[in-house]
Amino acid sequence: MPPPASVQLFCTCLVNELFPQVGVAAVEILESLGIRVGFPRDQTCCGQPLYNSGFWEEARRVARHNLDLLSRTQGPIIVPSGSCADMMVHQCPELFQGDEKWRSVAEEVAGRCHELSQFLVDVLHWSPATAASARQPGRRRKVAYHPSCHLLRGLGVKTQPLDLLKAVVGVELAAVDRSEECCGFGGMFSVKQPSISGAMLDQKCTALENSGADTLVSCDMGCLLHLQGGLRRRGSKIQVCHLAQLLNGDTGSGKQP
């Protein structure tokens, strides 16, 4: 099956505000594959923080805004975030259970949503061997990959990010103790249960430091926000970036564009 001619980007509110370079990297990667990227500008947030806190009426309102927007588009919807993608694929239709009209809109949109790495591997069968990063053969990295919970268990995306990482020249994967365990971010959990979140963070940072990695990569900026914050607090030199940035050959300091 030929790759789609165009896709829509749902950049996520976290990427928009805090890590726009992730969105940029995603756009550049897709465009380098000859795909036209559309971006409905009025998108806001998938509503997950509201949903997870039990504010479901409010979550529906926000979801309807974005679903309405997306339902006026066609083609695959790319989401560079495991948790937002899982929300749109699984929780959104569940939210509208009992509302036939919106449930079917949610399902239609859900059917088109793909987390970025899932899209690159499963749909585009892309190998980053030709990506920008491969043009920096001298750059060696020991990369710890953090599989975010919603990506791994919600969406069942386990091997795709690893396949992409393994194909990047100069990347060696670090073995991280208890790598599939939650980092403790959990969205609002990080500030509603800060002590437990902090304890889980501590354990995860220790494991990351012990792995000998110099770079931490994930497909979720939520997790990375939390992990980067923890690593920095401990004085760690581990560089943190989204998978899209690594693939696009731009890891920078993981911060401003």
Place this chain on the structure above:
Amino acid sequence: MTTARDTILNRVKAALTTARFPEVRDVKVPPFALEHATATECVERFLSELSLLGVTVHQESTGAEVCTRVESLIHGQRVLSWQPASLPYDLLHVLMGQEVMTPGATKEEKATAAIGLTGVDAAIAETGSLCLLSSGAHARSASLLPAVHVAVVREDQIVATMGMFFERFAPRIRESSCLNIVTGPSRTADIELTLTLGVHGPGKLIVVLGPAE
């Protein structure tokens, strides 16, 4: 007056009108490899499971050798046994020369027996389990109270899988007051997950495996 029974049943009925059970895949479990095994393969599997469990096994080729073995295991100690006449091979005669507790003995007295001796109603290859049905001739405490349990198994009593055992023995299970499926010696790991054998049930399980009768 509404009884607790009626109230509970009414509550259940009412709850079921709103109960949401997510998708259930009514799946048929494919046959297990062991279901097609030969008798020899079943015996092999039975033996390897027993070995994993730390069960001592004596495989004897004749009934006479089974009897000799049991005699040497008893070694003059006090025995709490299934009714000797119900035991396989010629164990009845072996027990005549031994100190065997009578059915009329008290619980306290029975608790002093050093060896428990039983046959089995069936054995399961899949797990290395012994199936013991309670009955007039088959006391439960013989496989429970003593520190050592000697179980005599005939090769033809070995069933391949647990599922097959339940299927074949359902009528007999229903007729008995109690079925005990014994898999290995008594154990606990409650203290720091350190394995210790022989907490309340027998700490030593010995299987004497003999030929079909």
Place this chain on the structure above:
Amino acid sequence: MSYAQYRSLPFAQRVETALVDDHLHVAIERATSKLRSGRGAAFANLEHAEAVRDAARAAKLRALARLDENLLRFEESLHQNGVQVHWALDAEQCKKIVLDIARRHQVKSVVKGKSMVTEEIHLNDALIAEGIEVLETDLGEYIVQLAQDRPSHIIMPIIHMTREDVGELFQKKLSIPYTSEPKELCAVAREKLRRNFVRADMGISGGNFGVVETGTICLVSNEGNIRMCTTLPRVHVAILGIEKLVPTLADLDPFIKVLARSGTGQKITVYTSLIQGPRKSKDEDGPDEVHVVLIDNGRTSTLMGETAEMLACIRCGACLNACPVYQQIGGHAYGDIYPGPMGSVLTPTLRGLAPWQELPQASSLCGACRDVCPVRIDIPRMLLHLRERSHLDKRSNPLWVRLAMKAFAALATRPRLFEGAARAAALWLRLQSKDGFVTRGLGQVRRWTRHRDLPVPASQTFKKWWQEHREGRR
């Protein structure tokens, strides 16, 4: 601090206390990591593992879907087996029933197998108040009883105690010379409990499964204590939650295959007992009477609506071992007999959501529990439903959260305002920052910065970048 003192603290304080308890962490880490790897290895060698799990799930849900009919059929089967059946709405009724049976038989001493439902209703206290001696016979529970503590894990009751703790306890309470060797400690317990088994008047157990078709009470154990309790005393009382039913004898097979594997990493427990009824007239041993008490105690509430699936739980404990939150706060912090993920659903649904609403909040919704559950219960889904039910209560969402959520929702449906507010927040964060990060936040931001740094928002949003670099390029 005693368990009673700890238990009386509010949830947040119980959590804080547990988080700094290194002794607890070492103990939990040691135990749960063994249990996790045990489970993994055990399932790796189970043929058709996924189909077996599906079969177990289907059997449980089948039984629950017609629970009213099945309860009646189970009762009928039990009656045919000569078992006396009682029904208890709640803890009080159950205790009364057990006491009545005890009085009728002039019971002076009871031996008990490990049973979560009896802990749930605090049965021992009621018996002791009546002057009846009650002895827990499962080693872990026996130790808990001696220490006047409570179990912190449904399968490994003393996961929070080291061998030294047990050694000291035995020395103090049993007046024996100090030893921390598990083998020696077990031998002491065996001797002590043996005398009680033999002279007890009544044995009490729970029930792992109740088979509808045959009236079978299925009990699993490793130590042999449950066999002792259900064989030696002249009366046996089995207490079963109404959700324990499975349709047929054949249905026991998948459960027997997954229960021990999930809980301890064993292929099967040492003893699997299928009790059909009291001793037959010719039987040499066995109880003269068997009673089954079917108890509700909040299960019918759990059965309503979205939490019905929780009744499929077979009490294996796998979710506890997988839960990163349980790892950090331990079992006692959950405040009731069922800890961890399963407890976070069950305690609110059995006891009432309002007093227990903090439990569903104490989860990052990582889903590890759902992954390891042998019957695939979707715990995160139910936690979310419980959160929805209590979301306006300040114990679930303090004022600042409620305000933030309302504001967020109002803004997230108005893209320009959303952008504007986010930029304003960005400015405010930049004012608190140094080198691009906020390390000591003001107000609610402190909740974040207490444990981690926070990068300030980018100077240009993605939308701005898009506007400048892509819009009009179409």
